[in-house]
Amino acid sequence: MKKSLVISNVGRLVTMEPKKGRQGRLGVIEDAVLLVEGEHIAWFGTRSQWMKRRRNVADEFDVAGGVVTPGLIDCHTHLVHAGSRQNEFLLRSYGKTYQEIAKAGGGIMSTVRDTRKTSYDDLYRISSERADEFFLRGTLAVEVKTGYGLDVATELKMLDVIRTLKDNHPIRFFATFLGAHVVPAEYKKKRKDYVRLIIEKMMPRVARLELCKFCDVFVEDGAFTSDEARAIAKAAAKFGMRMRLHVDQFGNGKGAELASELKAVSADHLDHVSDKGIEALRRSGTVAVVLPGATFFTGGKHYAPARKMIDKGVKVAVSTDYNPGTHPSVDLITTATIAVTQMGLTLDEAWAGITVNAAASLGIASDCGTISQGKRADLVVFDAPDEYYPMYRYGRNLAAAVVKKGRAQWLDEYYNV
């Protein structure tokens, strides 16, 4: 028999299922109780409904009137990397451009150098500490990309770290192979060889690990062309990997159209997507993953037109893009606040963006992202009067407890476990 756990005294249970008759508003049950059996949601309802069906449940977790939501899902991160780049933030604040910094050895290649020279053990330790930062804010599922190796050995080292995180950390990780992040310095004059290296050397090794469901390409001037992305996608398909693509970040490169053509599960960034691109995403059902933190942190004025995409029927997820260059923040709630204030999302849409729609972009919406019977009981308890308060008090971490793998714990006790 499966172990049972009752989550009681829930002030507001935010199911994320749309409310009947109130377009876009989140489903909420006040004064609720939720029953976990094994690792899944067996039942939920009001306290009075629970009283009627009450039965003996050994373990009860009283959340003291807190708000319970699905675990947050961060569907675009570069969590695994060595080093930090606050010096570039300083230089940018003095007017240096990203291009000038990259030419002087900064940018992605700077993190590649740090990641290459860092031992597996150190890279695991750093990454595990960062994973704790996500977890302590209620983020229970995280996509992680490679792409700071750009050689066979380091890409595999990164994947090895991701696998060990998967096996040991309470967060659920999803690995994406991003060998095509940038062309590394040593291949600058022979980029065709690098694309060949990705397809012929890296990908078979990556596939053998059976770890990556996804393959990603940074499609942009200075990174990879659409044709290179097509070639990589073709190889990825052979190995059963679906595409997620970095597109239309610094200019319109018809990246959304490309994502649609390649039947990518997600098109990410999209700051400069065109109306045609939006229509292409709608048709293909590709999830638009917007990364407002990166636009904010780099001082950009041109956010992805998330409002318009939603209005046109595109599913929009919101993610941190956590990375050491353009958004060194793991804070998905603050990122959602940026989506609301700078992109014009409603608070309800922002919540959907970091739960149910993020799940859709990872192909796991049948399994998590909402509070529904039979789904995983991956839940967060917020110490807040309602579900809008955390984004309102952005920057203040109000995640108080999590439910994961059939077990509930207060986060202030996490490090004492």
Place this chain on the structure above:
Amino acid sequence: MKKSLVISNVGRLVTMEPKKGRQGRLGVIEDAVLLVEGEHIAWFGTRSQWMKRRRNVADEFDVAGGVVTPGLIDCHTHLVHAGSRQNEFLLRSYGKTYQEIAKAGGGIMSTVRDTRKTSYDDLYRISSERADEFFLRGTLAVEVKTGYGLDVATELKMLDVIRTLKDNHPIRFFATFLGAHVVPAEYKKKRKDYVRLIIEKMMPRVARLELCKFCDVFVEDGAFTSDEARAIAKAAAKFGMRMRLHVDQFGNGKGAELASELKAVSADHLDHVSDKGIEALRRSGTVAVVLPGATFFTGGKHYAPARKMIDKGVKVAVSTDYNPGTHPSVDLITTATIAVTQMGLTLDEAWAGITVNAAASLGIASDCGTISQGKRADLVVFDAPDEYYPMYRYGRNLAAAVVKKGRAQWLDEYYNV
């Protein structure tokens, strides 16, 4: 003899005094030691300098290589108030304007109603908990305005709370009388009477408390006119209060020129200040207090031209504007990050904005805001590799310890004291 305390093993001691020959860059001493005597800074220098002059000091506080800066100073807040207004944030996200919300009973008057009906004891408890939030982020001096009473009794209740905070909380508080926040609903049709109430009834009572160094007026369409501000300033001068003014927030109302004319210590907001206004501030030496968090949180695109003001020689302070409507965040470091990314300040200017220039706006620059011999030893220890890291990792609280009143303490032990 005064009690001595040595702060040792300082990785980087950020004095905030400009570096010689490097315009705008912060003064920093690496591998430093600082000696506190009583409540003041008696000496600081490198570890090797310390070894030469070393003497017995009973108490040593080893900061484990952390970064030590002056305590953060938040020079524009509305810390004391009851209630929260996430519901307005929700409505705004659905397209309601601030004006529509105010007409429906929201906005400042909503907080006024909550604050009026909250008992002194409850208001003190709420405010003290909020003060802890500031303190736990390294903010050691905070300006607090009244202005959610708008009647004699409630304005005095707010001041009573501020006095009790001053007497009991480790933060150093500075009170500002803001009876002229908005014209309260009951005076809408007799605004002259309300201005008379401020001048004739409130101000003498406020002055008798000997608590407020400052008087503030919200000069804006829908709030108070320049002439009303002049009348209030004239009365304030009689009672020895200097002016700080809310000006040019939603449109240009020649507010900076008014602040200059009234010899205000600060002109705050300034989103729409003109070049003439900037020139006026430069001439009068009035500190420009910019509040980027409020612009960010309300989705405004028009930030105060802080970059230009600095270039023209105006002293610029950066503050949270912490309040329940337009910026419900106490996080001064994140606010500084917004100043950098959205207003184009350098990281060094942002640091000056939350320390030495904020001190100047409160008239306490001779006493704090930099690490200098003889100044108060109000210090923060950041668990960070350098002073740029906290703004880079915005939203993550890296304040680890504070020095205050001759005593050092780790912040994770604060609640156990």
